Amino acid sequence: MKKARWSSAIVLAMALGACSDSTDSSQSTESAASSNEGGRPAAVSGKSFDLIQGEKIDLLEYAVRKLTGSCLKDAGYPQMANVGVQRQNGTEMMFVLDGGRFRGFTSEKQARERGFGSVYPAEPARLVSYDKNFDKKLEECTDEANEKLGEDSRKTIEAYNEVANQVAGEFAVFLRKRVPSDIPALADCLEKEGFPLRDREAFLKMWDVKHFGIKLGANKKIDQWAPSPAKGGVQIGPPVAERPYTPSPQEAELAAAWYRCDAASGRVEKLLKDANATAAEITARNEDKLAELNPKIEDLAKKAADLVGSA
Structure with a gap:
């Protein structure tokens, strides 16, 4: 089995506490039409890595x-075209800084409504x-698609991803410190609010709310589709609707207390100020590389928009 190759490969997550689920792909080739990141948001705010062309990388992908x-x-092989290809914004969002990245809430009302979980976005058909034969043609068509963007498009995008990963890696070091x-x-403030920790040392390392020993909420459950190796061929699973997260009553109260503590200390605002300053410093250290690659990425993005539109 050969796995499909795609243009964009930024893999370093910048958010602390992020997690991902993985599935065993050793038995199958899964097309990029099945990306599980959902659609693009209506708007994006809070950019601080201004020289990083994440949106254009997403367009190229x-x-x-x-x-x-x-x-x-x-x-x-009409399956992929029939399923449809959605434009994602994973690279762009990697370089957006806002309070949510640091577990900050905009209001006590939002804290109670959201808790500490995440809404699972809708997923296209898988x-x-x-x-x-499909796998072979998929690889050939992927190469052909890259060639349509430009002879050196793949090389350019990979070079850009290398720089972007360097920037993200340096920023991750800042976050860890x-x-x-x-x-x-x-933790002290939350204890005064009536939420003592069962394992303070563990919380100080990972700030996982499970260490408060309260019942947490959950996302809406769905029936998971699984392909059948025995059936073979090219299989298409159903699209998945958005799965909201509902916090437990205790979790909602903890989140509200968390907001009040942050509001009193200014934790999120101070952290965002330091994060934006650090982002600017890191970007400046890589400015020469970005200055060389950005015009090439912009040209490729214009060609991509001419070929497929901007979605």
Whole structure:
């Protein structure tokens, strides 16, 4: 089995406490049409890595997927085109800083409503292949899609991703050092609010709310679709609706107390100020590389928009 190759490969998550689920793909090739990041938000605010062209990288990835689907359809494999290719914003959002990244709430009302969980966005239909002929044509079509963007498009995008990962990596080092310094005071405040920790030392390391020993909420449950290796061929799973998160009553109260503690200490505002300053410093250290690559990325993005639109 050969896994599909795509243009964009930024993999370093910048958010502390982020987690991801992984599935065993050793038995199948899953197309990029099945990305589980959901659609793009109506607007994005709070950018601080101004020189990073994340939005354009996302556009280029979308273009490669879109062109790949068309190529497959022309070759007699319409599944990817029929499922549809959605533009994602994963790279762009990696370089957006706001209070939510540091577990900050905008109001006590929002804190009670959201708790500490996350809404799982809607997912498009999932396409999985156990067909070697499809896999081969998928790889060929992906190469063809990259060539349509430009002879050196793949090389350029990979070079850009390398710089972006360098920037993200340096910022992650800052986060690991800076964020924990505020947690002891937060823990003290929450204890005064009536939320003592069962394991303070563990909380100071990971600030996981499970260490308060309260019942947490959950996302709406759904029936999970699973492809069948025995069936073979190219299989398409159903799209998945958005799954909201409902905090437990105790969690809602803890979140409200968390907001009050942050409002009193200014933790989030101070952290955002330091984070934006650090982001600017890191970006400046990589400015020469970005100055060389940004015009190339912009040209590729214009070509991508001409070929597939901007979604």
